[in-house]
Amino acid sequence: MLHSRTVAKDLLKAGLKLVFCGYNPSLRSGKSGRHYAHPANRFWRVLYAAGITERLYRPEEDEELLGLGIGFTNLCPRPTRRADELKRQEVLAGARRLRKDLERFRPRAVAYTGIGVYRWFRGSSRSSWGVQGDSAVPGIVDIVVPSPSGLNRMRFEELVEHYRILVPFVREEARRG
Template sequence: MDRQRADPLHVRRLPARLCPKPRILFVGINPSLASARVGHHFAGPGNPFYRLLHAAGFVPEPLAFADAVRLPEFGLALTNIAERATREAAELTPDDYARGRTRLARTIATIEPAVVAFVGGTAYRQFFGPSASPGPGPKPERIGDAAVFVVPNPSGRNAAYPGFADKLVWYRQLRNWARDQVR
């Protein structure tokens, strides 16, 4: 058995943070090893996801990664397209993504979000295919009744949007755009 498959962090599944009819369902690629280690999404050192949520006005107070259980209080939900934790998304297999697409479609049909916000273009392209329109912002596709938006991945490895302010612009745009998408 290879080291990756034998590592218990690679098999740990983080619980999705879901609620019925959220305003926004955030969909990441997959958990990082840091997230798997502590059992919370976007828990990598320096990952600004929760700071972005506060600075963009999605939540009224700063949240730490351990506060993700509170996201439903604010009409927000959180999951990943692939469940398996990895050091990098490149370690995911086509099977990881295929299972993830099926599970995500089922989750969206069940909880009925107004908006599905893919956290990064990789998650978006893995769901819609390689011809999906590039870049962040509102997208033409819908998933059931849910509108679709892409925000930059908050990871510090995101070279296209390296700074907090570069990412914050898109999270604020999502917040404003999502107000118009409420059914």
């Protein structure tokens, strides 16, 4: 089956409640043009189990989450099998582009799906799971959650517990920044 999309394009717009930011697309996501599309990736199941979405979505429905106030981006656009295949120059360029996008679109919060992606973005080894003490872009809450990739050996239930911290950010009553 041919797809009109050949890369998982950013799904961003002004006023989003939450943006998920990964390292980069998997080869499957790059081919399908959909976020978190690899069958071993637990992202969509985790969102549902954590209560972030009211039903189980599929990668083919990623654009529908914009209507829920949820967007998607990656630190680097190039699809790879593993994030450690990215070159330093790609990461630095991706960090500059991501900062500009966040300043432009100003989501309420950004969930970095992997502690490494946040560390690469910030250029620092200081970070931990959960809400970060200082934000990369003032007024936008930075939250670090584990990667849902099948390469991450964390148990599903543990992933779900980490992602529950995101629920208040997608609820209408959550306050900005």
